[in-house]
Amino acid sequence: MRKLVAGKLHGIRVTEANLNYHGSITLDPDHCEAAGILPMEFVEIWNKNSGSRLSTYVILGERGSRCCILNGAAARTCQPGDQVIICNSVYLDERRITDLKPTVLTFDDDNHIRNRLTYSVELDERAKYTFSILDEEDRRQPIPLPVAGT
Numbered sequence: 087m088r089k090l091v092a093g094k095l096h097g098i099r100v101t102e103a104n105l106n107y108h109g110s111i112t113l114d115p116d117h118c119e120a121a122g123i124l125p126m127e128f129v130e131i132w133n134k135n136s137g138s139r140l141s142t143y144v145i146l147g148e149r150g151s152r153c154c155i156l157n158g159a160a161a162r163t164c165q166p167g168d169q170v171i172i173c174n175s176v177y178l179d180e181r182r183i184t185d186l187k188p189t190v191l192t193f194d195d196d197n198h199i200r201n202r203l204t205y206s207v208e209l210d211e212r213a214k215y216t217f218s219i220l221d222e223e224d225r226r227q228p229i230p231l232p233v234a235g236t
């Protein structure tokens with residue numbers, strides 16, 4: 087079994103940091119459902135502003151609020167306005183990697199969903215893995231991947 091990306095909220099902005107709450111991250115249920123993140127699920131959070139990384143569990147906030155609130159000790163790692171990446175994962179037998187199609191949401195500055203992307207791993211004609219990022223609007227159209235040295 088391998089630990090693999092199951093879904094991601096990429097570039098969502100922190101709306102509040104609440105040191106006095108019991109802990110966790112509070113997220114808009116609409117965002118969680120769209121990315122396949124469950125309430126009480128453990129997620130990893132990577133702060134694009136500070137580089138800090140942490141793990142906590144998800145609680146649901148108000149639907150439609152576009153909230154991203156770090157609670158308890160996690161509140162010390164992020165400030166309102168910071169861009170974070172929130173990622174859940176799944177353990178999967180590597181032979182099933184081509185079945186996994188994680189949803190990745192990207193966000194504008196007000197936490198509206200900008201893009202709905204899908205990660206896709208396939209096997210080529212030589213039985214070697216290929217990786218692509220597909221725009222949900224047109225799943226057949228891959229998004230160009232970064233190239234080393236550019």
